[in-house]
Amino acid sequence: MVLPKGNTLIEKVNLDFNDIRTHLENLEEEDFTGYVKFDLGKTDGVIFYKSGKQLDKAVEVEDGKVRLYRPDHIMYRLKGKDIPVSTYVLSPALLNIFSSLVALEPIYIDYSIKKKEIKSLMQAIFKEKYTGIVEINSEEGTNYLALDKGRVVFDNYIDGYGSIITGMEKYNAFMDNITASGAKINAFAQRSKELQKKLKEAEEELSKIKQLVVKKDAGLLSGGDQVKIDHYIMNEWGAPKGGSVKVQIELQNGKSFHIKCTGSGKLGGYILTNKGVMKKYQLQENEAVFVKPVLDEEGQES
Numbered sequence: 001m002v003l004p005k006g007n008t009l010i011e012k013v014n015l016d017f018n019d020i021r022t023h024l025e026n027l028e029e030e031d032f033t034g035y036v037k038f039d040l041g042k043t044d045g046v047i048f049y050k051s052g053k054q055l056d057k058a059v060e061v062e063d064g065k066v067r068l069y070r071p072d073h074i075m076y077r078l079k080g081k082d083i084p085v086s087t088y089v090l091s092p093a094l095l096n097i098f099s100s101l102v103a104l105e106p107i108y109i110d111y112s113i114k115k116k117e118i119k120s121l122m123q124a125i126f127k128e129k130y131t132g133i134v135e136i137n138s139e140e141g142t143n144y145l146a147l148d149k150g151r152v153v154f155d156n157y158i159d160g161y162g163s164i165i166t167g168m169e170k171y172n173a174f175m176d177n178i179t180a181s182g183a184k185i186n187a188f189a190q191r192s193k194e195l196q197k198k199l200k201e202a203e204e205e206l207s208k209i210k211q212l213v214v215k216k217d218a219g220l221l222s223g224g225d226q227v228k229i230d231h232y233i234m235n236e237w238g239a240p241k242g243g244s245v246k247v248q249i250e251l252q253n254g255k256s257f258h259i260k261c262t263g264s265g266k267l268g269g270y271i272l273t274n275k276g277v278m279k280k281y282q283l284q285e286n287e288a289v290f291v292k293p294v295l296d297e298e299g300q301e302s
Helices: 017-029 071-076 092-098 118-127 168-181 192-207 231-237 275-281
Strands: 007-015 034-039 044-050 053-062 065-069 083-089 105-113 130-138 141-148 183-191 210-216 226-230 244-250 256-264 270-273 288-293
Touching: 007 017, 007 034, 017 034, 017 044, 017 053, 017 083, 034 092, 044 071, 044 092, 053 071, 065 071, 065 192, 071 210, 071 288, 092 130, 092 141, 105 118, 105 130, 118 130, 118 168, 118 183, 130 168, 183 192, 210 275, 226 231, 226 244, 231 256, 256 275
Parallel strands: 210 270, 226 256
Antiparallel strands: 007 083, 034 044, 034 083, 044 053, 053 065, 105 183, 130 141, 130 183, 210 288, 226 270, 244 256, 244 288
C-alpha cells in the first residue's frame, strides 16, 4: 500500500544524522502530531509522533508491505548517511489509523467502480465496521478516506490533510463527483476485533527483536557457522533447553542473513561468533546488530 501524505512540513530534504536528530527534537518541542518518513532506498522507514511524543512503534514499508519496528531500529539505519526526509502533519484520529498500518489487509485492489456504485460500496464497508484507508483514483486525481470502525474520519476545522479528505462538505462533493464519473479504488482495512488481535501479534513479534553487540570468540566457535547469545534471550524466545534456533541478523546497512544460534551463559548484551562468520557476513567487532528468531513455514521458531 501507498502511505498517504498529510500536510507537508518538509518533503525529501536531505539531512545527515545530526540534522535528523535536531529535526526530531524540534518536532517534540512543537508538540507535533504526524509522521516522519526516511527514504532508505528500497524501503521507507516511518516514525510516528503524537503531541510531541514519539510512539514506541515504527514501520518499514517495502513494495507495499508493512513491517513493525521500534523507532531505534529505524534510527540505527540512518547513521553515517544523508537521507531524504519528509514530515507530514496529521490529526490525532488519523495518526491512530496510520500507526496501525501493520494490521491492515487489502479488501479491494484496483477495483473499478461504475457510475452510481460508490455509495453502495462505501455502505458495505461501513456495515462491516472497518478501520483503515481507502484510496480512490478518479478524474480528480488520487484522494484518500480514513475509516475508524466503519465511519469516515472527519475534522471539525480542516477539510483535508494532504490528499486525505476530512471535511464533511468536501467529502459529500467528492462522492457526488465519483457517483457521476466512476473511479478505481484500493482499500486496506481490518475489522475492529481482528485489528486488535493483529496488532497484539505484531507487537509480540517486535518484542523478540534484540539489539546486541558483536563479540569475537576465537575458541569454541572457531570452526562453526553459528552464533551464541545469552540463555535468558533463548528462554524468552521459548527455545528448547540446550537446543538451537535459526535467527535473522540485521546489519546497519539493512542487509540481513540467517544463521544457527545457541545459548550461553553470562553474555548479556553480546552476540558471540567467530572470525569466519564475521568475514563471511561482513560483521565488525563491537558493531550493534538486530537479532530475532526465524519462523518456519508452520509459524514455529525453527
